Amino acid sequence: MVKKVKEELEDVSLLKFALESQLKRMYQISDVDVVLFAGVDGKIYASYIPEDLGSRIFEFTNVINNNLRxxxxxxxxxxxxxxxxxQFGTVIFSSVGRGALLISLFTQKVNLTENMEIIDTTREVMLHIFxxxxxxxxxxxxxxxxxxxxLRALSKRVFDEMYTQSSEYKKNMEILDDIKSKISSVMGRGExxxxxxxxxxEIASSPKWMTENEWILLVEMVIEDQIRPLHGDYVADMCxxxxxxxxxxxxxAFVL
Structure with a gap:
C-alpha cells in the first residue's frame, strides 16, 4: 500500500500535498511571490501564499479571476x-494540460528569463502529478x-510525509517507546x-524503517551485548x- 501510493499518488489528500509541496518548492527557488494551481473556471486546486501578504492576496486573486476567462x-x-x-506586478499564466493553469505572481521587478526556466520545470512536474x-x-x-x-525529490517528500502519518510509523514509534522504557528500568535513562x-x-536501520524481525533482533542485541556483560546472566535472562x-x-497485536 505504501509503495503504491508513493508511486502513483492515488490518495486525494496525498495528491493535494504533492501539488502544494511542489508550489512551495517553486516559491523557495524563484522570485515568485504567490503561486497558484487553478482550473480555468477559477477553482484553486493548490497554492502557496506567504502569510505576510495578508489581505493583499484578495486584491491579487480578484484581478486574476477577472481576467482568467x-x-x-x-x-x-x-x-x-x-x-x-x-499595477501590482506581473502575472505569468502557464497552461498545465487541459483545464488547469499554473499562475505565478511577481510583485517586484525581477529577471523573468531566469524565473521562466523554473516555471517551465514546475509546469511539467505539476502536469505529471496532476x-x-x-x-x-x-x-x-x-x-x-x-x-x-x-520529480524524484517530490516523490521522496511525498513518501516521507505519507510514511510519518502511516500506521506502520505509529506502530514503530510505540514499540520504540516501549523498548526505551524496558531498557531504562535496567540501565538507567541516561544510557x-x-x-x-x-x-x-549495528542493524543498519532507524526506528521508522524497522521491521518486526529487526525489532526482535535489536532487543536480543541489547540484552546480549549490553545488559548481560554489565548486569549478569540472571538479569539478562529475566529480560x-x-x-x-x-x-x-x-x-x-498492532492493527495496521
Whole structure:
C-alpha cells in the first residue's frame, strides 16, 4: 500500500500535498511571490501564499479571476503561456494540460528569463502529478534532467510525509517507546539513547524503517551485548524471558 501510493499518488489528500509541496518548492527557488494551481473556471486546486501578504492576496486573486476567462481562451487555442502586467506586478499564466493553469505572481521587478526556466520545470512536474502518472524509471526518462530530478525529490517528500502519518510509523514509534522504557528500568535513562544508537547502527536501520524481525533482533542485541556483560546472566535472562514475548505480542497485536 505504501509503495503504491508513493508511486502513483492515488490518495486525494496525498495528491493535494504533492501539488502544494511542489508550489512551495517553486516559491523557495524563484522570485515568485504567490503561486497558484487553478482550473480555468477559477477553482484553486493548490497554492502557496506567504502569510505576510495578508489581505493583499484578495486584491491579487480578484484581478486574476477577472481576467482568467480571457486568458483561458488564449491558452485553449494553443498559447502555452501568457504574461500580463498589472499595477501590482506581473502575472505569468502557464497552461498545465487541459483545464488547469499554473499562475505565478511577481510583485517586484525581477529577471523573468531566469524565473521562466523554473516555471517551465514546475509546469511539467505539476502536469505529471496532476495526471497521476507513475514515477517509474521509464516515465522519468522521458523528461529533461531538471524535471526528472524535481520529480524524484517530490516523490521522496511525498513518501516521507505519507510514511510519518502511516500506521506502520505509529506502530514503530510505540514499540520504540516501549523498548526505551524496558531498557531504562535496567540501565538507567541516561544510557538508553547511547545503547539504542549502537544497536540501530549495528542493524543498519532507524526506528521508522524497522521491521518486526529487526525489532526482535535489536532487543536480543541489547540484552546480549549490553545488559548481560554489565548486569549478569540472571538479569539478562529475566529480560529475555519477559521482554521478547511482550514485544512479539505487541507487534502482532498492532492493527495496521
Amino acid at each position: 480571457h486568458i483561458s481562451q488564449q491558452l485553449e487555442i494553443g498559447l502555452l503561456q501568457s504574461i500580463v502586467e498589472y 495526471e497521476q502518472r507513475p514515477m517509474t524509471s521509464d516515465q522519468l526518462s522521458q523528461y529533461s534532467e531538471d524535471v526528472a530530478n524535481e 538508553v539513547d547511547q545503547v539504542l544508537t549502537m544497536a540501530f547502527n 529475555k524471558n519477559e521482554w521478547l514475548p511482550d514485544i512479539k505480542r505487541k507487534l502482532e
